[in-house]
Amino acid sequence: MSGPVIVCVGNLVYDEVFRVETLPSAGIKTGCTGYSERFGGPAATAAVAICRLGGQAAFWGRVGADAAGDLGIATLRGHGVDCAGVVVKPEGRTLRAIVFVDDRGERMIVSNRYSLAPDADGLPADGLEQAGVVLADTRWPAGAHIAFERAKAAGIPRVLDADGGSVADNQRLIEAADHVVFSSEGLRDHAGEGEPEALLRHCAGNGRTVFAVTCGSGGSLWLVDGVLAHVPAYRVAVRDTTGCGDVFHGAYAMALAEGRPPVEAARFASAVAALKAERGEGWNGMPDRASVEALMARGATG
Template structure:
């Protein structure tokens, strides 16, 4: 499925930096404790990753996206490149790492959307980022990074900041040292509630946002699942509630939020309007099985936003 149509020179362009993997999602009725054998009701195979999913949403909702990541020099890496290229991503920044295995992940998901995730990343894969095509930042409108490849994220963030390109970092669950390395480099520090708690050392979202906001020069916010999105504005915490939906699959919902938020900001929305748009996109994604492939269309998101107050 191609992620964008009617692309013009004026179409917003985002570069997404992060890890990429081949994912298989199995849907089961319930996830039983071991030992157990479960019969899957549905299965989908896709190329996945936090940055990939954000880029997919950005493009599907009206932008275009480049992918900067790493794959192994194995048959799976060839397949990953072809899939992303077929989906109309620019993959010129997809680096082949000699002697490395392409990452894989198996995801077992129950009917409520709860899941068990089993990833494999080659521990011997070269993590250097000195090959990144930083010249391609010229002409880009936005940079989005996540924490699974911190070496690449840091290099790209510093280069983008030097060019005055707005940057967003997805502060999901990660080692504290990685979060503290990357989040200060973001113009838009958009955490998950769990990632925010790790970064701030505080479970209460509003208290944690104020704590981070005292040191961060840009936007600070947190995705909070069904509660919606919270962000700090002039030392006050504001909220946009997520619309109520029947949840089938939450995989990739936070990433869809990031991609939709970035696009809305580039289209000139203020933070509140951008957050409503992103909450609508993420909520609709949760109603559909298939990870990022459940990302809604622009017309679906726009229609849901009209119902939100």
């Protein structure tokens, strides 16, 4: 592995994944066509993606003192992620989620985000010396904010995966970041209903932070220095969209650390996320750089 370290701050989640023909609706019972157990979480998944692409990633997050936490740390390390910044909380429980994936690859997730205390106890006091970018999700706002403030003081770029969390916590993180990438749902939750461009401009105000929103097969919109750019998605046969946004953020942060400008970094991230959707298989389905470059060379975008 080479290049600067991308420090990924946030959640590790133990997932139970049920394959179903169609996503369940209220008031029905349905069987599953497949079942697996694996790990996820935005920041942890981003870290694995970075390592698979040939980069260096460190995960700063929390697990409970339980079998799932032990296995999660071991699995991260097996993928090449530096876990020196992981905090084991004896009074908590490793986060868990139920994931439904249908035959089109769409997913629905029910997660327990509150089995660990919300404080920042145990966050590493240092570890940013070799960092090229700090990437944080919104699932551990106390830890993410401190990491962003330290990175800001050191002149290190800060990327926020803006999906979930409270408006107040997220606004605090947005103000500490210089690249804010919303999911479509995350943008609506934070800024209300409306056209994505208008919502991005509302969030940006007169600041110079890069704001963007990912729109699945619709690609992504980027507001950079007041100029809007659309980055199309790559066309693939989708198997499972679980974790694709997390992979996108990790690849984007890695590309920034390598010196790519935001829109170019977004094109790279779009290709990585597309291949992840095509492959599925959780962390084991991460694409390598050669596969990503081959897809980009083909230029198969929607």
